[in-house]
Each structure stands twice: as C-alpha cells, then as structure tokens.
Amino acid sequence: MSDVIVENQVIKAVIQVLRQAETELPGDVLSALKSVRDRESNPIARTQLSAIIKNADFAKENVIPMCQDTGVPVFFVDVGREAMINFDLEEAIRKGVARATEEIPLRPNAVHPLTRENSGNVGVGFPDVNFDFVPGKNIKITVMPKGGGAENMSVLRMFTPSEVDDVKHFIIETVKNAGGKPCPPIIVGVGIGGTFDKSARLAKKAALRRLDVPSDDLEQELLEEINSLGIGPMGLGGDTTALKVNIEYAHCHVASLPVAINIQCWAARRASVTLEG
Amino acid sequence: MEHTLRTPLSKADIIKPRAGDIVYLDGIILTARDTAHERLLSSEKIPFDLSGAAIFHCGPLMRKNKKWTPIAVGPTTSARMSKMTPELLEKYGIRAIIGKGGMNGVVDALYEKCIYLAYPGGCAAIATDQIKRVKEVHWLDLGMPEAVWVFEVKQFGPLIVGIDAHGNDLYAEVEKRANEQIKSL
Numbered sequence: 487m488s489d490v491i492v493e494n495q496v497i498k499a500v501i502q503v504l505r506q507a508e509t510e511l512p513g514d515v516l517s518a519l520k521s522v523r524d525r526e527s528n529p530i531a532r533t534q535l536s537a538i539i540k541n542a543d544f545a546k547e548n549v550i551p552m553c554q555d556t557g558v559p560v561f562f563v564d565v566g567r568e569a570m571i572n573f574d575l576e577e578a579i580r581k582g583v584a585r586a587t588e589e590i591p592l593r594p595n596a597v598h599p600l601t602r603e604n605s606g607n608v609g610v611g612f613p614d615v616n617f618d619f620v621p622g623k624n625i626k627i628t629v630m631p632k633g634g635g636a637e638n639m640s641v642l643r644m645f646t647p648s649e650v651d652d653v654k655h656f657i658i659e660t661v662k663n664a665g666g667k668p669c670p671p672i673i674v675g676v677g678i679g680g681t682f683d684k685s686a687r688l689a690k691k692a693a694l695r696r697l698d699v700p701s702d703d704l705e706q707e708l709l710e711e712i713n714s715l716g717i718g719p720m721g722l723g724g725d726t727t728a729l730k731v732n733i734e735y736a737h738c739h740v741a742s743l744p745v746a747i748n749i750q751c752w753a754a755r756r757a758s759v760t761l762e763g
Numbered sequence: 764m765e766h767t768l769r770t771p772l773s774k775a776d777i778i779k780p781r782a783g784d785i786v787y788l789d790g791i792i793l794t795a796r797d798t799a800h801e802r803l804l805s806s807e808k809i810p811f812d813l814s815g816a817a818i819f820h821c822g823p824l825m826r827k828n829k830k831w832t833p834i835a836v837g838p839t840t841s842a843r844m845s846k847m848t849p850e851l852l853e854k855y856g857i858r859a860i861i862g863k864g865g866m867n868g869v870v871d872a873l874y875e876k877c878i879y880l881a882y883p884g885g886c887a888a889i890a891t892d893q894i895k896r897v898k899e900v901h902w903l904d905l906g907m908p909e910a911v912w913v914f915e916v917k918q919f920g921p922l923i924v925g926i927d928a929h930g931n932d933l934y935a936e937v938e939k940r941a942n943e944q945i946k947s948l
C-alpha cells in the first residue's frame with residue numbers, strides 16, 4: 487500500500503524547491519562557470535565570470551535570490567501512477583508559489599498580457615505546470631524559474647523538409663542576434679521536430695538538462711561555432727558565449743520541420759524534490 | 764585600467780575611463796527605468812538633483828518594514844531606454860548611465876558628456892550588498908520598480924565601460940566581429 491500524499495506536503499515542497507532554485511545555483515552550472523573562467527583569454531570576460539561566481543556564492547551563503555528577476559516558475563511534475571492524492575495538485579502548486587512569493591520573497595512577475603495588470607506570481611496559466619506520468623508511487627516536483635531577458639530571445643521557426651541544412655545556421659544566428667541581452671554565458675536549448683508547440687516544450691526540456699551530461703557531435707560542433715562568434719559574457723566580448731548546446735528530438739509530420747530555440751541565461755536555476763508515497 | 768569614481772561626477776572624471784576599463788563607483792546612484800524616463804522628459808521641475816549624477820537602469824525589489832530595505836537590486840536591459848537617452852542628456856547633467864546589455868544609437872549623445880557602465884547582468888545579490896543606504900525614494904506612484912530610488916553605494920561594481928565619452932562602443936565592436944565571423948562559418 488502506498489501512503490497518501492497530502493496537500494500541505496506539496497505546498498511546503500514547492501516553497502522549498504523554489505527557495506533552493508532561486509538562491510542556489512546548481513553545482514553542475516557553477517562548475518561549468520568556473521571551468522570557463524579559468525580558460526577564458528579575454529580579461530573583461532573574466533571579470534564578468536568572476537562576478538557571476540561571486541554573486542552565486544553570496545546568494546547561497548545569505549539565502550537570497552541570485553537575480554532580481556526571479557522568473558516564471560516553470561514546473562515539471564512526475565506523478566507516479568500509483569501515487570495517492572485526493573486534492574487538486576495544480577492548485578496546491580499555485581498555493582505554494584503564492585506563499586513562496588511572500589516568504590523568499592520573489593518579485594511579482596505575472597501580468598495580464600494586454601492590460602499588463604500585475605497579479606503577483608499566480609495568474610491564468612501562471613505558474614506554468616507540466617505533468618508526466620511515471621512508474622511508482624512518488625511525486626517528483628522540479629522547478630525551473632525562467633528569467634524574462636533570456637526567454638525573450640527565444641525563437642521558433644517552421645522549416646520545410648528541404649531546409650534541413652539551414653537548421654544549424656538558424657541556431658547560430660539566433661544566438662548572434664541575441665548578443666548580450668540574455669545575460670551570456672547561455673545554455674542553448676533546442677527542440678527539433680514534433681508539432682509547433684511540442685518543439686518549444688522540447689527546447690525547454692533541453693535547456694533544463696544537466697551540464698555534466700556529455701554532448702553529441704552536433705551539439706559540440708554548434709557550441710564551438712557559437713563560441714567562435716566572440717560575443718562573450720554579457721556581450722562584452724570573449725571566448726564564452728555559451729556553456730552548452732542541448733538538443734532534444736521528436737518525430738514530426740512528413741511535411742514539417744519545427745525548430746525551437748529556448749535560451750537560458752547563466753542563472754540556470756533548477757531544483758527538485760521527491761514526495762514519497 | 765581600473766578607476767574608482769565618486770559622485771557627483773565631473774567632466775574630467777568621465778573623460779579618463781576608456782571603453783573596456785573597469786570602474787567602481789562610490790556615492791549616490793538614482794534608479795530610472797522606462798516610465799521614470801518619460802516623466803523626466805515631460806517634467807519642468809524634479810525633486811532631486813541630476814547634475815553630475817549616475818543613473819541606474821534598474822527596477823528593484825524592495826521591502827518596507829519601518830524603513831525601506833533593498834531585497835534584490837540589479838541592472839535591467841538598457842536598450843529600452845535608448846530612444847529617450849539623447850534628450851535626457853540634453854536636459855540634465857547626467858554623467859554616467861549604469862545598466863546591462865548596451866544601448867543603441869547613443870554614442871554621439873554621450874560624446875564628451877557621459878559614460879555608459881555595464882553592471883554584470885543578473886548579479887543582484889552582490890549589487891544589493893554594495894548598497895549601503897536607501898537615501899530617498901521619489902515618484903512611488905509609478906510603482907516600486909519604476910520609482911526613482913536614491914541609493915548610497917560603496918565600491919559599486921565591477922562596472923565595465925561599455926561606451927566611453929570618446930565615441931567608442933564596445934558592444935558595437937563585438938557585434939561587428941560576430942557579424943564577420945558568422946559569414947565565414
């Protein structure tokens with residue numbers, strides 16, 4: 487028999503993962519930043535990377551948000567098929583976000599898209615919550631607070647099948663056009679295939695992938711070409727424009743080729759917690 | 764080269780640093796983003812002094828108990844303020860603009876008058892720590908992020924001179940090289 491998971495556990499878990507994500511840069515991201523700083527040949531770029539690392543250390547030590555843009559809380563929830571709950575899981579997550587906004591605190595980032603009226607961090611479809619069903623009886627909650635500056639530089643394009651060879655250039659060009667605006671060094675999340683919306687979802691998952699997962703040949707080649715542009719940290723020049731390129735694929739319609747690029751800034755915040763059922 | 768500057772800034776202070784140099788700032792900075800810029804342009808009289816001032820493109824997260832305390836204060840994207848900047852510099856004696864990401868079409872307006880300083884993007888935790896006192900707040904009716912916050916800062920930086928007072932724009936140089944490089948790929 488699995489144990490029943492109650493609403494309050496979810497609310498508390500949401501506050502906990504949000505606090506951790508906002509205040510503690512993941513270890514793999516921090517090590518990647520340190521290793522590029524040690525390799526960086528441009529002295530201005532080194533000042534930027536050192537400041538980022540110092541900022542991350544300071545935020546962790548003092549348990550304060552590392553960036554003033556605490557982002558859109560994007561949740562990925564893995565629900566065990568045998569998990570037992572008797573409440574609205576999405577509503578519990580929304581309650582957790584509202585409380586975290588007060589307690590951490592977080593910047594009120596949710597506005598109506600047209601009137602721009604601010605509703606805190608809870609609104610229609612905000613936070614963004616995605617569910618997956620997995621084997622087992624646990625619920626795993628992952629949050630990825632996504633900053634606006636980098637999200638705004640993201641692009642989706644519907645290619646035709648004959649344009650396969652243009653995809654690489656499209657990815658490099660998107661990073662070039664973004665320049666210093668998404669707070670480089672960035673992580674380039676790419677979704678290739680699926681439907682229009684699925685490619686964007688794949689791109690976001692790609693941006694969420696840990697940096698210590700080895701790259702394949704195409705990802706490595708793209709990373710080297712992107713870094714040859716010399717945009718550098720914060721667009722001030724240097725060897726380090728991107729930390730990693732991650733690509734996720736899905737099969738797509740015979741007539742289409744969707745490609746989505748989701749840009750993630752250096753503040754690649756993420757944290758997970760598992761509630762045992 | 765590294766410089767420490769103290770506000771109010773004189774012309775001599777801002778003529779020295781060159782694009783790519785590092786600056787640390789002591790003294791007073793005033794936040795101003797989109798709507799504060801609009802009000803600055805439409806106002807005849809303002810309740811604070813901008814001669815020799817350093818303005819900061821920033822929408823801070825503040826908390827009020829008895830006094831205002833800064834929670835997370837970091838630079839916002841400066842490009843949005845590009846259009847309003849030449850007129851702003853005509854009207855007030857602003858000597859330094861602090862932000863992130865650079866600005867478009869302001870090189871001439873800055874010439875021998877003002878410098879653009881880049882704070883490392885997203886580094887709000889250390890920036891907030893460099894604020895020693897919240898001196899005043901004006902125009903709170905615009906909302907917390909849009910109000911003009913007057914902060915006393917110590918060793919505020921590292922600031923990189925993105926655009927100097929001699930017509931050099933580091934961002935434009937980087938962009939030009941990137942445009943050439945992409946053609947060769």
Ligand code: SF4
Binds near residue numbers: 668669751885886
């Ligand atoms: S792009 Fe990222 S690091 Fe830069 S301000 Fe936004 S959330 Fe912060």
